[in-house]
Amino acid sequence: MVPLQKLLGKEDRFFELFAATAEQARQSVQALRKFLRNPGPTASLEDFAAIRRKNKAITMQINELLCTGFVSALEVEDIEALSNSIYKVPKTCEKIAERVQLAPQHLAGVELTGQLAMLEQATSTLAEMVKELRKGLTRARVTALNEKLQAVEGDADNTINELLRGIYNSTESPGRLLYLKDLYELMERVTDRCRDAGNVVLRIVLKGS
16 A cells, blocks of 8 residues: 555645644634623624535535545545544534523533533644644554544543533423533534544554555
8 A cells, every 4th residue: 555645745635625624623612612701692603604604615625526536545435534523513513502592591600611621622633633644644643643632532521421410410490401411412522523533534544554
């Protein structure tokens, strides 16, 4: 098998698009942090809509390249899996904002700083992996980054388990508890998507090494 690094010239457009969509994923979490500073019912969702439009355009370009038979170094299934996993991150962040806007009063007294920090770490690590992919990630480097991503996802799992424990044992309003449960699970889903994308990057590098 020809080393992945030697084929980067032929595949430059794919790597460029992967880096662009990973950056949109990172920016979607930044938009979510900004939104949650003042999540009233009239808070604007335009930042999320703009990111969604950009990300959709990038994904369409990836799909167009696939349809033209541009692929040679990367397998179609890997391109599709990586593209789909990253694409879902901004969509999920926008959905979180939409859910928050339905009943922002339920966020009173709720601290989301820890979850947001994990989302930022996950998307930043993923963006780093994808950007370095076009330069020729080594097996050691991609493994280290993927382990970092897996650790964040594991921490997110542990966090949501504790949060759900509190919800299941609470006597608060059922509507508020359902609202918080949906919100926590959506935030945890963002780290899941990043983990999935990281696994694809790892697979790509291992296949090409």
